[in-house]
Amino acid sequence: MxxxxxxxxxxxxxxxxxxxxxxxxxxxxxxxxxxxxxxxxxxxxxxxxxxxxxxxxxxxxxxxxxxxxxxxxxxxxxxxxxxxxxxxxxxxxxxxxxxxxxxxxxxxxxxxxxxxxxxxxxxxxxxxxxxxxxxxxxxxxxxxxxxxxxxxxxxxxxxxxxxxxxxxxxxxxxxxxxxxxxxxxxxxxxxxxxxxxxxxxxxxxxxxxxxxxxxxxxxxxxxxxxxxxxxxALDFVGTSTRLEGRVVRTLGDEIVVTTPAGLLRAPGHYLPGSPVLLGVRPERITLGDGGGNRVEAVLVDASFKGARVELHLTAGGAPVLVEAPALPEGAAPGAALTVSWASADTLVYPAGEAA
Amino acid sequence: MRNRPDPVALLALPALLYLGIVYAVPLAGLLVGSVVRPGGVTLAPFADFFRDPFHWTVAGNTLRVAALTTLVCLAIGYPTAVALARARGFAQAAILVAIILPLSVGVVVKAFAWQIVLRRDGVVSQILVGLGVWDEPQRLLFTEAGLVIGAANVFVPFMILPVYSVLKTIDPRVGEAATTLGASPLYRFRKVTLPLALPGIVSGIAFVFSMTASMYVIPSLLVGDRFQTLATLTGRSFLFMRNEELGSTTAVVLLALTVAIVVGSTSLSRRLGGSS
Known part of the structure; x- marks a missing residue:
């Protein structure tokens, strides 16, 4: 072969x-x-x-x-x-x-x-x-x-x-x-x-x-x-949102992780209590509640990239990066936004490796 | 506005004045002195000079010693320049000091040191006998070989430094590119390194050759009166024989020969380096 x-x-x-x-x-x-x-x-x-x-x-x-x-x-x-x-x-x-x-x-x-x-x-x-x-x-x-x-x-x-x-x-x-x-x-x-x-x-x-x-x-x-x-590799290639957290329980093939941005689900098998690092690519995150992982965030800044808009948010003190087709109507820095992504799009790494 | 000279050019004025007074004026006097005789301007002194076979020997001695010394300096100096250009940090500083420091030791002191080294029971003789090159100790002092060895010792920095200054500007990747394209080390040297180093080699040759052809103290101390060069003959004519006519003639011959060879070799190497 x-x-x-x-x-x-x-x-x-x-x-x-x-x-x-x-x-x-x-x-x-x-x-x-x-x-x-x-x-x-x-x-x-x-x-x-x-x-x-x-x-x-x-x-x-x-x-x-x-x-x-x-x-x-x-x-x-x-x-x-x-x-x-x-x-x-x-x-x-x-x-x-x-x-x-x-x-x-x-x-x-x-x-x-x-x-x-x-x-x-x-x-x-x-x-x-x-x-x-x-x-x-x-x-x-x-x-x-x-x-x-x-x-x-x-x-x-x-x-x-x-x-x-x-x-x-x-x-x-x-x-x-x-x-x-x-x-x-x-x-x-x-x-x-x-x-x-x-x-x-x-x-x-x-x-x-x-x-x-x-x-x-x-x-x-x-x-x-x-x-x-x-x-x-996550860090060096492309941009991403990175959230450090700890596994609280397992749900079949998924884990539930407590992070500064709230409780998030991700695919993987880890023992409860394990420290993990979660990553999400910016274009995987959508504005509004689309199911899966849902985070309440505050808009910090938006940069216009031509075809798309890059939104810098913060959720529980952690930076969240979103790439959206357009800025939501009337959104200004300080506005509260709900963002979400599929739990399958969450990348999981054992923590400590990043250091 | 258009024709106003660049004021920066004035910075060359002190050097020009100095060279004019201590170099150009005496040189003009020498040139005039070599052709002006009672009764007018004549080239007869040169005709007389070349009619004497002894003068041919003297000119031959001068060119042969200068050429051999230049060759020895090139053979020793080129690898040293390569090592110097490749070395880094302390090693490079050490090599540079080793090359430049001896320049601060006077030629007379060096020549006396060589008298010790080159005599029959000197270091060189003992080594050559020890290696089996010679059957019995020989004296190098007062021979032409001894003169070339001594002169090369004095002048080799003037070969190393210009070659080094050119080599260090060559991007080492250029040689590596030649290698990865399939050039053997010899091919790379012939087609890349040598043509790129040529300007440095040419200045080194010009320096060493002109200095060796006109050296006076070293042959006087290492060979003595039996071996005359154009420079020592010029010196003797002025200082001992009080024959200023002969002195200015030999001086002009030496000047003409040196300039011709330096200019000739420069343009020749330019032409060789220009084609591939």
Whole structure:
């Protein structure tokens, strides 16, 4: 049943000085898949990327690519391209020479270098700039050249280390869509490192949420968003209402939890008395009494987000975040509002993990 | 408004005045002195100079020692510059101090130290015999090899520092990008590191070559009178032989050779670095 993974990372560990940057990470990637490593800075995502590329030696663990154990293979013989955050274009070469570099280094026949370079420059819409020096390009253009350069050698795997972080938002969003389409066209397997949850949700087939040198959850974007496996994943991806409480009793497959916002029901099996953390995504909460969990809250602030309105409420001293289609008629800060959500939409975590 | 000079340019005035008085004026005097003879302007002194085979030997000595010393400095200095650019914190500070501190020791003091090291029972001789390179102790002092060793010791910081200052500006990711694209370490060095480091290497070569070609104290102390270079010959002409005509001729020849080689190597390397 288990298909053999194209890239298989097993027990990758790395310690710098006395800091454990990676604590035995496992990750399997299928051929053609686009996987994001998502996490805050210092979570070990770039170190994991560098271990796969062979630029950093792991203290322990094994990396297998396309059936070959490449753990000890030098980086120039791995067939793994990297697109760096700083682009790292060759400043002394032209755009076309940058893209041709990897082909020439691998001894590709001279006659096929030119057409390949032209094809990849066209794919990133940089064909008109072939003879320009790279220093004369804008950030977005350099980015495109870096992607073309990495893909032109036909790597088994391309690693992208926060490639859009230096671009402004509008350009970044355009590039995200372009890159996703390009990678699908070329059919390259890709690992994408980012700290931007929107970027990860937009682009990935699967997201590995990383925290403190571990993968907390690895799943498709919808699962990551709707069913975050840990409080960290809940917190790092998207926004949410978080309520700490204590289980008072069980009701079949549900528990009743006492929280600052009142008694709430949630799916799960916990012993009465257990401390738990409840989470709810803002768009799951509706205004008015719609059954399930019902909370009396006071409006603190409302921010207009275009298509939707974000309501900041407070219930028993705890902040509650609601995303609604529109502001209720006549609601001003201080107004009392009733909100509700289905108990099945309540996420439950054992408390203490969040710390 | 349009043609008003930038007032900031005035900041260069003190240096310009100083160089004008202590450098440009005497140099002009030297150049004039080398071609003006009683009876008018003539290039005859240069013709006479090159007719004498001894002067060819002297010019050969100068260029050979300068070239060898530059080569030794490059061979030692480049790896040191790489280490310096990669080092961080204390290690980097220690290497920098080790490179710069010896500059504060006078050349004369260093040359005397080398006299101790290079003599027949000196450290170098003992090591080479110990390693089996030499069958019996030999004297390096008063030889051309000894001169090159001593000169390289004095001038190697002038190779290391410009190379280091260029290397440290290169994004280490650029080399890593080359590697992940499939470049072997040698290919990466030839096609990426070397072209990017070239401006530093060229200034290092220009510094060391011009300083070695015109050094006076080091050959005087390490080899002595039997081995003449254009610089020592110039010095002897002025100081001992009181032959100012010969002195200004040799000085101009030395100047012309050094400038030609430094400018030539710079433009050559520019051209090599420009293509790939």
């Amino acid at each position: 288990l298909p053999a993974a194209f890239l298989d990372i097993a027990g990758a560990a790395k310690t710098f000085g006395s800091t454990a940057v990676l604590g035995g990470v496992d990750l399997a990637v299928r051929r053609g898949e686009f996987v994001s490593l998502l996490g805050p800075s210092g979570c070990g995502k770039t170190t994991l990327l560098r271990i796969v590329a062979g630029l950093t030696a792991a203290d322990a663990g094994r990396v297998t690519l396309d059936g070959l154990d490449i753990t000890r293979r030098p980086p120039h013989r791995r067939d793994v391209s990297v697109v760096f955050q700083s682009y790292a274009l060759f400043p002394h070469l032209s755009v076309a020479e940058n893209v041709a570099f990897g082909l020439k280094a691998r001894g590709t026949a001279r006659s096929s270098v030119g057409p390949t370079v032209a094809r990849f420059l066209d794919l990133v819409q940089m064909g008109a700039y072939a003879d320009r020096p790279v220093k004369a390009l804008s950030g977005g253009q350099q980015q495109r050249v870096a992607v073309a350069r990495a893909l032109a050698v036909g790597p088994k795997l391309v690693l992208l280390d926060e490639p859009f972080s230096a671009l402004d938002r509008r350009l970044r969003e355009a590039m995200q869509i372009d890159l996703k389409r390009l990678l699908r066209e070329v059919g390259t397997t890709a690992i994408f490192v980012t700290h931007d949850q929107d970027e990860a949700l937009t682009m990935s087939d699967r997201i590995a949420v990383m925290n403190r040198g571990r993968i907390e959850q690895c799943a498709d974007p919808a699962t990551i968003y709707h069913r975050p496996a840990t409080p960290f």
